[in-house]
Amino acid sequence: MAQANIVSGFVKTAEGVPLMGVTVSVKNTNRATLTESSGYFSISASSEETLEFSSVGYTTQSVLVGDSKEISISLLAKESDMDEVVVVGYGTQKRSNVTGAVASIDVEKTLGSRPIADAGRGLQGVIPGLSVRIPSGEVGSDPLMRIRGFVGSIEGSSQPLILVNNVEVPSIQMINPNDIESVSILKDASASSIYGAKAAFGVILITTKRGAKTDGVNLTYSNNLSWQNPAKKLK
Structure with a gap:
């Protein structure tokens, strides 16, 4: 012993x-x-x-x-991979802890891999449950975005609440697609407990990119040309 x-x-x-x-x-x-x-x-x-x-x-x-x-x-400190997170109204939560219906997209793969006129048209057919309909071919027209159906009430709007860095914007056309870092969609009615009655038909949360302190300045220019009048008048 x-x-x-x-x-x-x-x-x-x-x-x-x-x-x-x-x-x-x-x-x-x-x-x-x-x-x-x-x-x-x-x-x-x-x-x-x-x-x-x-x-x-x-x-x-x-x-x-x-x-x-x-x-x-x-x-030695243990290094571990971070769980997938979802941006919600009250901060950033792990996907496993979020009980509501939340969807998020990979912006680089979705918006960065194809030419799009605006962010609304870039989300078309990307997120399950988000319906994006283009009312006309007019340049700069707002796409009709619906999460919980197109008809909400007789006089009220069924448009989802659009927040950019937690600030409400009237139209998604105001956002440059190149400035978007992440997009999360709150689909169910529980979003109303955070954002109020305007969130009854869902919330579109958009977070923009931030500048890095270590990297240099990179300038990217993109341009779209379009005409609203036909080149040749039709009799």
């Missing part, structure tokens, strides 16, 4: 900051302890046993005790 000794030490981050509340346990036993505010710990272990250091947000490490009576280690 190996002789059990008191093993102590300190647990810190890679930057040398003491870690409090790190679980220090002897592998395959029920002996465990927690580090103090200074990162100090003390536990009984024999030379043939292994200590495990684990904490939320850090990589678990195992150290064989051997002849050492003092063991000090540095835990």
Whole structure:
């Protein structure tokens, strides 16, 4: 039988900051302890046993005790992929936590891969449940966008609420498609509890791009030419 000794030490981050509340346990036993505010710990272990250091947000490490009576280690931060998020009225939430009917699109694949006249026409046929109808071929005409049906009431409008960076805009024609970073659609009536009666027929949330502090200035120019009058008059 190996002789059990008191093993102590300190647990810190890679930057040398003491870690409090790190679980220090002897592998395959029920002996465990927690580090103090200074990162100090003390536990009984024999030379043939292994200590495990684990904490939320850090990589678990195992150290064989051997002849050492003092063991000090540095835990490395654990890197994990971020869950898919959805922009809603009260901030950014994980998709798994959102109970309402929410849809979002990949702007780069949807709007950046094809020439479009405006953002409304770019959303046509992209998001399930969002109906985009072009009333006429007139240049600059507003597309009819509906989420919960085209007929809402006799006198009221069934147009969805359009918000750009949480600011209401009367028409999606006012937004440059090249400035859009993300688009989320709130489909169900629960959006009314956040935005009020105007959101009874859904909400279109648009977030614009922001400038980066590290990158240089990039200038992109695009142009569309169109005529409203025919080149040749018809008799």
